Amino acid sequence: MVSSQPQLPADFQAxxxxxRAAQKRTELKLEEIPAPTRLAPYGAALGAEVILDGEEQATGRFILLHDPDGSSLWEGTFRIVTYIRAQLEPDIGNDALLGNVAWAWLVEALDEHGAEHRSAGGTATRILSESYGTLAARPDAVDIELRASWTPVGPSVQAHLEAWSQMVCTFAGLPPVPDGVTLLPQRRRQP
Structure with a gap:
């Protein structure tokens, strides 16, 4: 989870x-993955996936970077870098406003979780896959990718991970779950 450093700064330890204190939905599987070592002196990274009915619905990465000297580009000493990818139904994936919606999901999730931040930026990309020749029987597929980063205000990033986890589930097509409510298992519609 942490790039190899002998002594971790107190802010990074916090x-x-x-x-570790962040709550997540049961449909979301998180695991530690190697953090990039060239972007900051300290880093932690998590990979995520949502699998329903044996099929991957969404994947992502959550990377926390820390530079005790700070960065003028980050406007702070921490930076969160994220990635989410999911396959969508063609009628949803072909919507010209999909990128705007994906970005709105990020902003709303951060706001809903009280994840104070600044310097947010990112890109939303729609990927259309059409099959030909021996693969022509495959249905067209549309994927959405959101790559985003932002600077958390302070070293507590629990709300940021919880907001991002909610987004991965949203990309997977799972409805929001209010506090104290447990969803029954659902089956996704097959194409």
Missing amino acids: ALASL
């Missing part, structure tokens, strides 16, 4: 503790 951030790691807040990551």
Whole structure:
């Protein structure tokens, strides 16, 4: 979870503790993955996937970077870098406003979780896959990718991971779940 460093700064240790305290939905599988080592002196990374009925519905990465000296580009000492990808139904995936919707999901999730931040930026990409020749029987597929980063205000990043986890589930097509409510298992519509 942490890039190889002998002594971790107190702020980074606090951030790691807040990551461990984050709550997530049961449909979301999180696991530690290697953090990039060239972007900051300290880093932690998580990979995520939502699998329903044996099929992957969404994947993502959540990377927490820390530079005790700070960065003028980040406007702080921490930076969160994320990635989410999901396959969508063609009628939804072909909507010209899909990128705007994906970005709105990010902003709303951060706001709903009280994840204070600044310097947010990102890209939303729609990918249309059409099959030909021996693969012509495959249905067209549309994927959405959201790559985003932002600077958390302070070392507590629990709310940021919880907001991002909600987004991965939203990309997978799972409805929001109010506090105290447990969803019954659902089956996704087959094409």
